[in-house]
Amino acid sequence: MQYDIAVIGGGPAGVSAAITAASKGRKVILFEAHGFSPRLRSVAKISDYMGIPDVSGTELMDIFVKHLFQSGTDVVEEKIISLREVGEGFVLGTPTGDYTADAVVLATGISRSTLIPGEKEFLGKGVSYCALVDAPKFKHKRVAAIATVPDALNEIEYLADQVEQVFFFPRYQGFVPPKKKNITVVLDTPTEITGTDKVTGLRAGDDFYSVQAAFVFRASDPLNSFLPGLEIRGRSIYVDDQAETNIEGVFAGGDCTGQPWQVNRAAGQGQKAALSAIRYLGRRDEGINY
Numbered sequence: 622m623q624y625d626i627a628v629i630g631g632g633p634a635g636v637s638a639a640i641t642a643a644s645k646g647r648k649v650i651l652f653e654a655h656g657f658s659p660r661l662r663s664v665a666k667i668s669d670y671m672g673i674p675d676v677s678g679t680e681l682m683d684i685f686v687k688h689l690f691q692s693g694t695d696v697v698e699e700k701i702i703s704l705r706e707v708g709e710g711f712v713l714g715t716p717t718g719d720y721t722a723d724a725v726v727l728a729t730g731i732s733r734s735t736l737i738p739g740e741k742e743f744l745g746k747g748v749s750y751c752a753l754v755d756a757p758k759f760k761h762k763r764v765a766a767i768a769t770v771p772d773a774l775n776e777i778e779y780l781a782d783q784v785e786q787v788f789f790f791p792r793y794q795g796f797v798p799p800k801k802k803n804i805t806v807v808l809d810t811p812t813e814i815t816g817t818d819k820v821t822g823l824r825a826g827d828d829f830y831s832v833q834a835a836f837v838f839r840a841s842d843p844l845n846s847f848l849p850g851l852e853i854r855g856r857s858i859y860v861d862d863q864a865e866t867n868i869e870g871v872f873a874g875g876d877c878t879g880q881p882w883q884v885n886r887a888a889g890q891g892q893k894a895a896l897s898a899i900r901y902l903g904r905r906d907e908g909i910n911y
């Protein structure tokens with residue numbers, strides 16, 4: 622199906638964008654990779670959300686998600702790993718398939734952890750954000766897996782089925798050891814991904830691990846990892862006052878566009894991005910030079 626608007630991210634910003642666009646009669650699809658805002662769900666008590674005082678992050682997010690599912694939006698609980706401009710629209714890739722849309726709203730939140738030295742340099746040269754896509758390239762090899770979210774464990778176990786050995790660096794609380802014998806858990810902090818033209822190792826604590834790949838699992842990947850031409854300023858996606866990015870047809874809202882990192886702002890910005898996307902589609906369909 623060809624969608625009018627694809628929303629990437631199911632936190633407050635993405636849910637708000639999808640509900641807004643669907644309420645205006647647009648065909649909308651939303652992609653969510655990690656159970657609808659692990660960030661907001663981690664908050665024990667929110668006291669500053671208008672009209673709903675003293676609510677937990679999970680309770681608030683559940684209210685948003687219930688509304689999302691009532692809105693007529695198609696929801697795909699998979700991660701977007703690629704976004705390509707094709708003709709006048711976009712093709713969005715998940716590990717299991719492609720989807721097409723005329724406009725895109727980015728609402729991917731912020732990546733709280735800083736990049737590991739070497740991560741940016743070796744992206745696509747041994748550094749990967751998706752085991753489902755890249756694990757088969759490393760059959761019979763040793764790899765590192767660094768995770769800041771517990772739900773990465775399924776992907777790490779899949780990775781272990783494909784490769785010879787996984788050195789697993791859990792970087793979150795409440796860690797439960799995986800059962801597979803070829804997963805070695807290392808509690809030291811990874812400090813550097815090393816290599817020449819591709820990954821050859823990883824340093825953590827005083828040790829060096831000889832690996833051919835480093836898989837990094839976070840709630841939100843570095844902002845332009847799936848859309849390389851996207852303009853980033855500091856730690857945020859650059860948007861103008863209409864929530865437009867530097868790429869025509871791509872809009873953004875929420876924490877991924879900057880501070881303050883707040884639910885109200887994220888929801889408002891998601892709505893603005895959706896309304897701008899609708900305006901863009903309307904002008905484009907009428908042949909007005911945008």
Ligand SMILES: Cc1cc2nc3c(=O)[nH]c(=O)nc-3n(C[C@H](O)[C@H](O)[C@H](O)COP(=O)(O)OP(=O)(O)OC[C@H]3O[C@@H](n4cnc5c(N)ncnc54)[C@H](O)[C@@H]3O)c2cc1C
Pocket residue numbers: 629630631632633634635652653654655656657658659660661663664666667668669670699700701702728729730731840841842874875876877881882883884885887
């Ligand atoms: C400890 C803490 C306390 C806080 N307290 C408050 C408070 O009291 N009041 C308040 O207003 N705010 C508070 N916040 C901030 C609030 O949680 C954020 O501002 C809000 O969640 C931002 O919403 P968002 O939709 O922009 O991003 P997020 O909520 O981070 O959602 C982004 C979503 O995008 C998904 N995603 C990312 N990449 C992809 C991809 N490639 N494909 C598919 N899905 C993807 C992620 O899984 C995530 O669900 C707090 C945050 C923290 C961490």
